[in-house]
Amino acid sequence: MDTKIFTEDQLDDAVKLLSKGELVAFPTETVYGLGAIATNEKSVKGVYAAKGRPSDNPLIVTVSDEKMIEKYAKEVPERAKKLIKHFWPGPLTILLYVKPNALPDAVTGGLDTVAFRCPDHKLTHDLIKKLGYPIVGPSANTSTKPSPTTAEHVYHDLKGKIAGIIDGGETRVGLESTIIDLSVDTPIVLRPGEITPEELSEVLGEEVLINTGKVSDKEIPKAPGMKYRHYAPSAPVVVVDNSDDFSKIDFEKDMGVMALDSILEKIDLPDENKFSLGKNLVDADHNLFGGLRYFDDKNNIDRIFVQGFNQGQESLAYMNRLNKAAGGHHFN
Ligand code: TXA
Numbered sequence: 001m002d003t004k005i006f007t008e009d010q011l012d013d014a015v016k017l018l019s020k021g022e023l024v025a026f027p028t029e030t031v032y033g034l035g036a037i038a039t040n041e042k043s044v045k046g047v048y049a050a051k052g053r054p055s056d057n058p059l060i061v062t063v064s065d066e067k068m069i070e071k072y073a074k075e076v077p078e079r080a081k082k083l084i085k086h087f088w089p090g091p092l093t094i095l096l097y098v099k100p101n102a103l104p105d106a107v108t109g110g111l112d113t114v115a116f117r118c119p120d121h122k123l124t125h126d127l128i129k130k131l132g133y134p135i136v137g138p139s140a141n142t143s144t145k146p147s148p149t150t151a152e153h154v155y156h157d158l159k160g161k162i163a164g165i166i167d168g169g170e171t172r173v174g175l176e177s178t179i180i181d182l183s184v185d186t187p188i189v190l191r192p193g194e195i196t197p198e199e200l201s202e203v204l205g206e207e208v209l210i211n212t213g214k215v216s217d218k219e220i221p222k223a224p225g226m227k228y229r230h231y232a233p234s235a236p237v238v239v240v241d242n243s244d245d246f247s248k249i250d251f252e253k254d255m256g257v258m259a260l261d262s263i264l265e266k267i268d269l270p271d272e273n274k275f276s277l278g279k280n281l282v283d284a285d286h287n288l289f290g291g292l293r294y295f296d297d298k299n300n301i302d303r304i305f306v307q308g309f310n311q312g313q314e315s316l317a318y319m320n321r322l323n324k325a326a327g328g329h330h331f332n
Pocket residue numbers: 028030031032033034057058059060091093095108111113114115117119137138139140175176177179222223224225226
């Protein structure tokens with residue numbers, strides 16, 4: 001299959017392909033998603049196949065506005081309305097009870113809940129609006145690889161497997177949306193993202209729990225995706241929690257390093273072994289997946305040292321993704 005790249009003035013061509021049941025990747029403010037009409041079971045199954053994703057890992061349903069979820073949610077509780085009013089469109093995914101038989105089991109993984117997301121991205125908003133149906137939207141990477149933050153990343157992983165990619169340039173945030181579960185008594189953040197638990201708690205006016213993400217293979221995790229290896233380049237990743245420790249590492253030519261500019265400039269390695277995370281944590285969120293992909297494509301690198309951050313809830317999302325990529329491996 002030929003994978004077409006669409007520019008923003010070719011949105012109608014992308015809509016046509018989706019209407020025919022084809023798969024088209026789309027930009028959001030977090031990472032690129034892999035779209036297919038959410039009510040078309042055959043297309044949804046194609047999404048699992050293209051990504052190589054385990055079939056018990058449910059998909060996000062991406063909508064263009066709040067109104068669209070009413071057809072698919074069993075009910076939209078007051079708490080959800082508050083969050084939607086405050087954070088949508090934006091990087092917040094909300095888990096609600098699904099209306100029975102409204103969506104194929106392939107979308108929900110057979111669970112009684114469904115995850116709704118309304119991205120803050122004009123192209124994607126217009127795409128879904130024109131299509132008239134919500135689209136599923138898992139990150140548009142091959143399963144276990146870092147999520148794509150450019151159309152090139154998507155092409156690298158999925159060329160020949162999907163009909164098209166809408167190129168919206170680099171994504172703004174760089175890490176996936178915050179997921180909050182509202183199907184339980186006390187709201188709980190299942191995956192940290194740019195919107196922090198504190199901000200959610202403030203808007204809701206009630207306590208918000210944080211899932212620690214630790215699940216054994218035998219448990220059924222709340223967010224099924226959490227049990228799988230993730231974001232991992234082929235070379236082992238080591239987290240360097242204390243930036244002073246970079247001076248203790250004996251860097252060799254088969255090592256890569258990802259850190260802020262202020263740290264990189266003190267490390268004696270060729271430029272190609274260094275990947276800049278930028279100037280601060282917000283830059284680092286934006287650059288993390290791109291850096292992991294950069295080293296994944298180099299076969300002369302045997303180990304990658306990556307800067308850790310300890311900035312309270314602001315660094316929760318970054319550390320969650322980095323710890324997964326590193327499989328819990330820290331320097332020292
Ligand atoms: O920012 C994002 O959310 C991106 C962009 C493309 O929208 N999408 C994304 O989708 O990250 P994905 O599939 O890569 O991650 C969604 C996570 C998975 O871990 C999945 O297990 C979980 O959400 N999830 C989906 N539906 C669920 C449900 N009903 N109950 C619990 N977890 C669910």
